[in-house]
Amino acid sequence: xxxxxxxxxxxxxxxxxxxxxxxxxxxxxxxxxxxxxxxxxxxxxxxxxxxxxxxxxxxxxxxxxxxxxxxxxxxxxxxxxxxxxxxxxxxxxxxxxxxxxxxxxxxxxxxxxxxxxxxxxxxxxxxxxxxxxxxxxxxxxxxxxxxxxxxxxxxxxxxxxxxxxxxxxxxxxxxxxxxxxxxxxxxxxxxxxxxxxxxxxxxxxxxxxxxxxxxxxxxxxxxxxxxxxxxxxxxxxxxxxxxxxxx
Numbered sequence: 321x322x323x324x325x326x327x328x329x330x331x332x333x334x335x336x337x338x339x340x341x342x343x344x345x346x347x348x349x350x351x352x353x354x355x356x357x358x359x360x361x362x363x364x365x366x367x368x369x370x371x372x373x374x375x376x377x378x379x380x381x382x383x384x385x386x387x388x389x390x391x392x393x394x395x396x397x398x399x400x401x402x403x404x405x406x407x408x409x410x411x412x413x414x415x416x417x418x419x420x421x422x423x424x425x426x427x428x429x430x431x432x433x434x435x436x437x438x439x440x441x442x443x444x445x446x447x448x449x450x451x452x453x454x455x456x457x458x459x460x461x462x463x464x465x466x467x468x469x470x471x472x473x474x475x476x477x478x479x480x481x482x483x484x485x486x487x488x489x490x491x492x493x494x495x496x497x498x499x500x501x502x503x504x505x506x507x508x509x510x511x512x513x514x515x516x517x518x519x520x521x522x523x524x525x526x527x528x529x530x531x532x533x534x535x536x537x538x539x540x541x542x543x544x545x546x547x548x549x550x551x552x553x554x555x556x557x558x559x560x561x562x563x564x565x566x567x
Contacts, residue, residue, distance in 0.1 A: 351398035351493070352534035353442075353486060355408065358383030361390040362526035363506050365416075365517045370433055374415040376518035377433050378458070378467075381526070382409070389443065391531075396486055403442065403486035412438035414455055419514045424462055426514040430455040440475055440502060440533070447482030449491055451475040451500060463512030467504040473536045475500035493535035504531035 357363075361383040370377045380390040389407035396403055413433035419426050432438045432454065442449045452475065459469045468474045476499040480491040494500035506529040511517070517525050 351489060352396070352532045353393050353399070353403050353490060354395045354397065354530070354532045355391045355393050356530040357391050357528050358386055358389060358407065360384030361528075363504065363529045364524050364526045366524045367518050367520060367522040369520075370413070370415050374417060374431075375419055375428065375514075376416045377413050378416065379413045379435070380410040380529075383407075391529075393442070394530075397532075397534075399486040399489060401486070402484050403444075403490075406442050406444055406484070406487075408440070408442035410440055410453065412436045412453065414438070414453075416458055416514070416518060419518070421515070425459065426461075427457055427459040428514055430458050430467070442487060444482045444484040444487055447480065447484075449478065449480040449482070449487045451478045451491075451494070453502070458514065460512060460514045460517075463508045463510065465506050465508075465512060465514075467506075467531075468502060471501050471503055473499040474502050475533065490533065490535060497536045499536050500533060501536050502531060502533040504529050506530075 357380075360381075362381050363378060364381050365376060365378045367376050369375060382388065382390050386407055389409045391408050391410070393403045393406045393408070395401075413435035415431045415433045417429040417431065419428045438453045440451045440453050454474055454476070455467050456472050456474055457470065458467050459465060475494065478491040478494045478500065480487050482488070490500065506527050508517075508525065508527050511522075511525075512527075516522070
C-alpha cells in the first residue's frame with residue numbers, strides 16, 4: 321500500500337507538471353456580447369493584393385445610417401443586457417495570407433494591413449470601449465466563412481472608463497485574463513471560398529456578418545496550478561506535523 325506521505329508528493333508533482341505543460345487553453349466563456357452588422361454595413365473582401373505576401377484583404381464598412389459604426393449589439397449572454405442596442409465598429413484593413421486548402425476547408429493567416437488603426441470599439445453613447453485587434457485566421461467551408469473560428473485570443477489592451485455594466489465586465493475580465501475573443505461569421509450566396517473571393521480581378525465581395533465578443537477564459541494551466549495549491553499546502557502541513565511529533 322502506498323502511504324499518504326508518499327502519495328502526496330506524486331500527486332503534487334503531477335499537478336504542477338500539468339500546470340507547466342498546460343492543457344487546452346480555451347473554453348467558451350459564459351458571458352458574451354453578440355452582434356451583427358448595421359443596415360448597409362458589410363464585411364468587404366477585396367481581391368486586390370495589398371503586398372507580395374498577401375492574396376487579398378478585408379475590412380468592415382460602416383452602416384448607411386451611422387457612418388461611424390458597422391455593427392450593433394443584438395443580445396448579451398450571461399450579462400445584464402445593458403449593452404444591447406449599442407453600436408460598435410471594427411476599423412482598419414486586414415491582409416489575407418497564402419491560402420491552405422484541406423478538402424472543402426480553405427484557410428489563411430490574417431495580418432493587420434496598412435490602413436489602421438486596427439481597433440474593436442463599442443460606443444455607449446458617451447464613452448467608447450476600445451481594444452486592439454489581431455484576427456489571426458480566416459476560414460471558409462464552401463460559401464460559409466469565419467474569422468477566428470478557433471476562438472483564439474484576438475483582442476487585447478481593453479480600455480473603458482464608462483459606466484455601462486456589460487462593457488465594464490467585458491473590459492475588466494478581458495484585461496484580468498489574457499485578452500478577449502472575437503469571432504465573426506459570414507456567408508455568400510455563391511463563389512464564397514477564399515480562392516474565389518481573392519481571385520485576381522474578381523473585385524470586392526461584400527456580405528452581411530454576425531459575431532460575438534467575450535473575455536478569454538483563463539488558461540487551463542493556471543486553473544490546474546491553483547487547484548494544486550491545496551495539495552502543496554497539505555503536504556507541507558504533514559511534513560511540519562511529522563517533525564513536531566518527532567521532536
